[in-house]
Amino acid sequence: MKRVVASEGRAVVVDIPEPELRPGEVLVAPAFSAISVGTETHIIHSTAQAETMGQDQYPTLRSPRAPQLRNPGTRWEGPRPRPQIPGTAAIGYSLAGTVIAVSPEVTDMKPGDKVACSGNQCAVHAERVAVPRSLAAHVPAGVPLDEAAFITLGTIGMHGLRRTGCQFGETVVIHGLGLLGLLATQIARQAGIYVIGVDIDDRRVAQALQLGATAAVNPNKEDPVEAVLQRTDGFGADGVVLCVVTPSSEPLNLSFDMSRHRGVVVGLGLFGMCIDRERMYSKDVTFYPSIAYGPGRYDPVYEEGNVDYPIGYMRWTESRNMKAFLRLLAEKKIDLSFMAPERVPIAEAPRAYEILSRPDRPPTVLLTYGD
Numbered sequence: 001m002k003r004v005v006a007s008e009g010r011a012v013v014v015d016i017p018e019p020e021l022r023p024g025e026v027l028v029a030p031a032f033s034a035i036s037v038g039t040e041t042h043i044i045h046s047t048a049q050a051e052t053m054g055q056d057q058y059p060t061l062r063s064p065r066a067p068q069l070r071n072p073g074t075r076w077e078g079p080r081p082r083p084q085i086p087g088t089a090a091i092g093y094s095l096a097g098t099v100i101a102v103s104p105e106v107t108d109m110k111p112g113d114k115v116a117c118s119g120n121q122c123a124v125h126a127e128r129v130a131v132p133r134s135l136a137a138h139v140p141a142g143v144p145l146d147e148a149a150f151i152t153l154g155t156i157g158m159h160g161l162r163r164t165g166c167q168f169g170e171t172v173v174i175h176g177l178g179l180l181g182l183l184a185t186q187i188a189r190q191a192g193i194y195v196i197g198v199d200i201d202d203r204r205v206a207q208a209l210q211l212g213a214t215a216a217v218n219p220n221k222e223d224p225v226e227a228v229l230q231r232t233d234g235f236g237a238d239g240v241v242l243c244v245v246t247p248s249s250e251p252l253n254l255s256f257d258m259s260r261h262r263g264v265v266v267g268l269g270l271f272g273m274c275i276d277r278e279r280m281y282s283k284d285v286t287f288y289p290s291i292a293y294g295p296g297r298y299d300p301v302y303e304e305g306n307v308d309y310p311i312g313y314m315r316w317t318e319s320r321n322m323k324a325f326l327r328l329l330a331e332k333k334i335d336l337s338f339m340a341p342e343r344v345p346i347a348e349a350p351r352a353y354e355i356l357s358r359p360d361r362p363p364t365v366l367l368t369y370g371d
Helices: 039-046 149-162 180-192 201-211 222-232 250-257 277-280 318-330 346-355
Strands: 001-005 009-013 026-035 092-102 114-118 129-134 137-138 173-174 193-197 214-215 237-243 259-267 286-289 343-345 367-368
Touching: 001 039, 001 346, 009 039, 009 214, 009 346, 026 114, 039 346, 092 149, 092 286, 114 149, 114 318, 137 259, 137 318, 149 180, 149 259, 149 318, 173 180, 173 222, 173 250, 180 222, 180 346, 193 201, 193 222, 201 214, 201 222, 222 250, 222 286, 237 250, 250 259, 250 277, 343 346
Parallel strands: 173 193, 173 237, 193 214, 237 259, 259 286, 343 367
Antiparallel strands: 001 009, 026 092, 026 129, 026 367, 092 114, 114 137
């Protein structure tokens, strides 16, 4: 089968054997997989040098930790994520397709079911993927698979918003209006949260306004801090979700400036972390990282062992976030009409990444798999 991997600073298509089902997994034939532009571009570039190879792989595949007296959680002696292909890095983590086989332990899915899948250790760009049940969700009736393929991307935006703690009636700044930022804008509006978008691309500013943002500004043309203060009675934003990809630390420090006293900044993108203490400290701002799709991510007990967290202790796990995003799609609350105007067959995958390197690139490209 064909699979797309990152190697020597570029995306390549390789032929490898189909994955074998392990306990608790489902075998899926993807129809579409969505490229996560910022993450995958970073991974591809990291493979150009040996010292940066593997920076974004599943954490437990890295060098083992030193022995410790106490285990950090429930012990798991079952399968671990599959190892990387030597000399490559995995890319892809958001797809939708059809179940073609299930392991005996999976009782609520069957061949022929339409599912959407997450996980960079399993839901990769490939013609067949074996996915733990915890990382697969039924696609609701009426949701086309090309929309369901956005499941992980939408869930990442959703979890980032949850980390702000914002409630209906409050204001959040989406700083960076790329693929994740535009998805987060729509999810926030559906939650009754006012959105102010910030991006240096005028196309993205216009798209955010089209998708329901209260305001959107280009910081190269308009003072974003003043724009936020004008729309928050002079207080500043309750939360800022930072979705930019840049080595600069200025977007992070600008997020502190746009926050109200004791506001929250959530880091969702990839950016410089040289914090200006005065700009953060003066407002007592809290900074949170946002780890992928939600609680459960990178926990092999949860993901590979399919052991869910009790809802009374953890309301929104990654699996529940996935289902919530699919529900928004089923209710027609999310507009994906211009997110992926171009589709590229998996055999031509390098061309998709060339499209996404252009100055006029779309938010993303969908890879397609046969019929």
